[in-house]
Amino acid sequence: MLVRVAYAGICGSELSGYLGHSSLRVPPLIMGHEFSGEIVELGEDASAINPALTPGQHVTVNPLSCRGTSPLQERGLDHLCPTRMLLGAHQPGAYAEYIAVPARSVLPLPPQVSLRIGALTEPVACGVRIGELAGDVAGKDCLVIGAGPIGLLALQNLQRQQARRIFIADLDPHRLAMGADLGGVALNPAVVDVVAAVRAATDNMGVSVAVDAVGTGQTRTQCVAAAQTTGAVILSGLHEETSSMPAADIIRREIVVRGAFAYSPANFAAALNLLAENAIRLDPWIVEAPLAEGGAWFERLLVAPGNVSKVLLRPAEDAPV
Template structure:
């Protein structure tokens, strides 16, 4: 089959590789679309220790069932050949303490398609049947690729304990930031300040109903957030960047007793204002990926129309153009929220 293979820093090439052979409990999926994730951009640069060449990237995807293993067919009769599906790419053991508690993302033996396992930037990908979800009739294959990144936003909003009437700050308007913004809205948060230096991303946030804030034009983010929240600060702050500056801005911008969610992974280490955290009883929580329940919620909310990525914000490109789009996403691709690759 044809696959896009990561062969070293900034080296992506389309190659002929062996067709995946699904195990008894697996499903073979013909990929329709495979999104480019921010974590894969760092892998493309050679900055991600989890992604070592040669490797097929891709874990946000949707497609059509091609083959079902015997055990999978018996256990999941809804996944017949030709079924339109997406899949949770975080493969966990299902029986450890974390999995039993419903926190599958904390499974110590977890494996991710596009890191430990071959991903979806290919004509076919294999996944355990228990991780595969049939798409509702009103969900397109393009929308099916959004379930995985939106689940990350759902997890962040869940950890924030978002409630109607609260105010929020979201810093970083890449796909995860835009999805976290919409997850907060789904929980009833209506007043959201969205921060990014990219004017196109700020336009997207404004179209979604947020208050855009460009830190290059308004250097004092804290004072502007205080002004927009009546002097109290935001109830919730989500950092979808992962830099020392943005993490600190989130901490300084929340109200007494506020909650800060760190989901960005740009920098491994940061110096943070801990005394400020202590004196204001600010809860700082890391959000990694999503639980199985979060993934299901993401799919349900997409089916219910609670999530929007305007068609004009999406680029569809063949695998052969992937290197161009990886490079573009590292710079300024314009008003592009997500690039979907198709074999």
């Protein structure tokens, strides 16, 4: 089916593709996988696959879909299925006026969710997945390294799960201020030793769960060092595809290290529900810009994002809002 794109977000994975550091995003390619829009045309089998869809409907789209079946898909883990395809990586993405999408991946927006907010469903789903993997954190201390969109959304999902305190670290003072505004305990690595500060605040115990939303060798090592013995480290950031890890410390303190990749279909649906309930936010730090200014925004986000949580590109000025 065909969707006219209203808003398409810029993700850190697309910044990596822009730099040529992503094995998934190889030119020539139209990127963009976080988006919302209006249904323009239904495909031949769209109504049979998803009877809720009609032309003119405002929707968001799960950009991950499977082309076959697997035991992982049968468990609801479509995002880990070996036949998965990603819009904006394996297929043309949403940095365009129109995008062709599978009908089974389309979710109508609830009446109270605007197209602007609906475009946030995909990154919110990443935060939901991190929270799900973190498990029971009620009354426990956590750490999130990286106050970009995924870090801020992970923070809010851990809060929803009743974490006691959530330390959040970032070198950018503007992004760190966003984390503090959302209720995190802000730590600037340029000013304090993050691991030492966390351990001092927890009587040298460390945190129950440490989330790396950056993805460098340094931040991964910091998460391990900040985690308590038998605690968990969740790796979400992919800034570096490979890096060294302090294996001896992980082994000797029986720390659980696991990846958090994308989201399941259930996580995606839950994310849309959270947005409908106004339970998650990236405002007031969202910026809208024409798609023609996308290159300039990519450059800014790479160098000094400043007081911006998410950039939403608009492919057409007269697109639905």
